[in-house]
Amino acid sequence: MSFLTLESLNKQFGDFTAVKGLDLSIEKGEFISLLGPSGCGKTTTLQMIAGLLTPTNGRILLDGKDISHTPPNKRGLGIVFQSYALFPHMTATENVAFGLEMRSVGKAERLERARAALKQVKLDQFADRYPKQMSGGQRQRVALARALVIEPPVLLLDEPLSNLDAKLREDMRMELRLLQQDIGVTTILVTHDQEEALSMSDRIVVMKEGQMEQLASPLELYEHPRNTFVSDFVGKTNLIRATAHANDAAGAHVLVDGEMITLPGHSLEEGRDLTISIRPEKFHMSDDASGHEVEVRAAIFLGSSWLYRVSSKMGDLFITQPNNGSAGYKKGQSAYVRWSQDAVTLFEEGK
Amino acid sequence: MSDQAHAGPGAKAAPYWMTGPGVIFFIALLGAPMMMTFLLSLHSYDFTLGIQDDWTLANYIEVLGDPYFHKIFGRTFGLALLVTVICVAIGAPEAYVLSRLSNPWKSVFLLVVLGPLLISVVVRTLGWALFFGGNGVLTMTAQALGFGEEPVSLMFTFTGMTIALVHVLVPFMVISIWAALQKIDPQSEDAALTLGASKFTTLRRITLPQAMPGILSGSIIVFALTASAFATPAIIGGRRMKVVATAAYDEYLSTLNWPLGATIAILLLVANIAIIVSYNQLVERRFAKVFE
Ligand SMILES: Nc1ncnc2c1ncn2[C@@H]1O[C@H](COP(=O)(O)OP(=O)(O)OP(=O)(O)O)[C@@H](O)[C@H]1O
Numbered sequence A: 001m002s003f004l005t006l007e008s009l010n011k012q013f014g015d016f017t018a019v020k021g022l023d024l025s026i027e028k029g030e031f032i033s034l035l036g037p038s039g040c041g042k043t044t045t046l047q048m049i050a051g052l053l054t055p056t057n058g059r060i061l062l063d064g065k066d067i068s069h070t071p072p073n074k075r076g077l078g079i080v081f082q083s084y085a086l087f088p089h090m091t092a093t094e095n096v097a098f099g100l101e102m103r104s105v106g107k108a109e110r111l112e113r114a115r116a117a118l119k120q121v122k123l124d125q126f127a128d129r130y131p132k133q134m135s136g137g138q139r140q141r142v143a144l145a146r147a148l149v150i151e152p153p154v155l156l157l158d159e160p161l162s163n164l165d166a167k168l169r170e171d172m173r174m175e176l177r178l179l180q181q182d183i184g185v186t187t188i189l190v191t192h193d194q195e196e197a198l199s200m201s202d203r204i205v206v207m208k209e210g211q212m213e214q215l216a217s218p219l220e221l222y223e224h225p226r227n228t229f230v231s232d233f234v235g236k237t238n239l240i241r242a243t244a245h246a247n248d249a250a251g252a253h254v255l256v257d258g259e260m261i262t263l264p265g266h267s268l269e270e271g272r273d274l275t276i277s278i279r280p281e282k283f284h285m286s287d288d289a290s291g292h293e294v295e296v297r298a299a300i301f302l303g304s305s306w307l308y309r310v311s312s313k314m315g316d317l318f319i320t321q322p323n324n325g326s327a328g329y330k331k332g333q334s335a336y337v338r339w340s341q342d343a344v345t346l347f348e349e350g351k
Numbered sequence B: 001m002s003d004q005a006h007a008g009p010g011a012k013a014a015p016y017w018m019t020g021p022g023v024i025f026f027i028a029l030l031g032a033p034m035m036m037t038f039l040l041s042l043h044s045y046d047f048t049l050g051i052q053d054d055w056t057l058a059n060y061i062e063v064l065g066d067p068y069f070h071k072i073f074g075r076t077f078g079l080a081l082l083v084t085v086i087c088v089a090i091g092a093p094e095a096y097v098l099s100r101l102s103n104p105w106k107s108v109f110l111l112v113v114l115g116p117l118l119i120s121v122v123v124r125t126l127g128w129a130l131f132f133g134g135n136g137v138l139t140m141t142a143q144a145l146g147f148g149e150e151p152v153s154l155m156f157t158f159t160g161m162t163i164a165l166v167h168v169l170v171p172f173m174v175i176s177i178w179a180a181l182q183k184i185d186p187q188s189e190d191a192a193l194t195l196g197a198s199k200f201t202t203l204r205r206i207t208l209p210q211a212m213p214g215i216l217s218g219s220i221i222v223f224a225l226t227a228s229a230f231a232t233p234a235i236i237g238g239r240r241m242k243v244v245a246t247a248a249y250d251e252y253l254s255t256l257n258w259p260l261g262a263t264i265a266i267l268l269l270v271a272n273i274a275i276i277v278s279y280n281q282l283v284e285r286r287f288a289k290v291f292e
């Protein structure tokens, strides 16, 4: 049986529905991300789980018990807020020890455990500093230690990395994931950063306007997005128009810019307009005159790869090519692109 | 706070230039009369000959050595302290409730709280005088409720002055605490709740300490305004319940001993500054690390 279950969870603000019929089962120790654009109801969902908002409809079950109407101070979940919400008038140690104090842990043990938690997030030298005297990254770690020290059954993270700079964010992703696996705490991360979700989660919930669009593992989500929204939101992609041509035993034959491609396992009505998606890195770009001709509009060097924006008869495309040490294409140059059949994802909806 | 956004010559001087007009205004309108008051306090006074041309500290020695003045100073600062404490006790819950209200109630109650500031202190105090007087509303109510036939008058009493001053000054406390409450991250209260704190514990351990800067600065305002208040003590306290400000006034206008009046005024100023500065330093030392 799953550890944390959301059953057709609804939240309404007046006549605006922020979360619509969310169903989700989370296993013990799992790392789940709620991913979606701003305003799609991620924070609202998290706050309902934490008990800071009451669901309009639906239930929340923790370890088989209905906690939908348990007040937040009786749920005992650990939560890291987007603003960190540290107590400005307490030192790092006092911040971390607060939850233990509320659980009537004795002073000596409380301090010892708070220091251990700070050490776990590599902040032991900053134990006596006030939040104001710490950097964003350090505050973020105090908030994490404060949430973890109470040994919560579920850890809730509301965009905990969004206030950090790019480099620190990448380091913290790894650290956070390792720490979570170490402790084995069930974790729900709210983020609008698809890279963050992909790199940290066991499973990802993609949300749009309060509803779940897809629930899948990172790889599955990336390779087999269910619709254009997911495919566009998770990773960069190129959406290309195509026309259904014929079906046979091999699958559906689809015409893309004069080339016939086969989509195994599909059967499509002839002449129908389709949208296919090809990820930027799935293109192969070369000078050999085979495939589709493109003209380079912009070339950006990213270190490990090149990012090109090219124009073609299929429209403008984004293409990434690994950096193999050569100079790459220049603006205005022509080239040819190809892709393998399994690089193509089909969406039956028109674009 | 101290980072220099623009480098280059003249950049450092800019703040001085910009505050210059204010400083000149301040010196001309406040500094000059104060200086003249101070100089006046160093002359002696003769009941037949008037103000003398000599320079002496006799006035200071007289005031500092006279039990009559000790009592007045003691009463003034006792009053200031009491009014401050009561203003905190009333203003803090009021500001908290206010900060929890949502519009339109918030605007309505803010207006109710601040409304008294729109009416002249003298008018408000005269209102209290009518209320407190021997045949005022207070007496009539007490008699109607059967608390005896004696008129209950709070005129010329310490209690009366305290009540009237609290009424006059509590809006300052509310504004000050309210401003501090506005700055609190509401999520820090949520965080306390999720960590297992009850609502009351959250209020006591998280909200109140963060509102402390507002309470302390409100206290300074109320204390200083009470210690130097004139209109309310003059009307409610009168001659029988003198405070420093009314005592100085009497020296000027009744006894015509201007130098002595000036001395009292200067001593009030010095005492007020000493108390407020040391209090402020205490506060700064306590909170410098914690709040911006
Ligand atoms: N208290 C509230 N009253 C009315 N509407 C609200 C309230 N809280 C949130 N909403 C609305 O609910 C929707 C979802 O809000 P939520 O905070 O969950 O978004 P989010 O997915 O966390 O977005 P972001 O990534 O910007 O934080 C938003 O459209 C928001 O305007």
Ligand SMILES: [Mg+2]
Pocket: A042, A043, A044
């Ligand atoms: Mg949010």
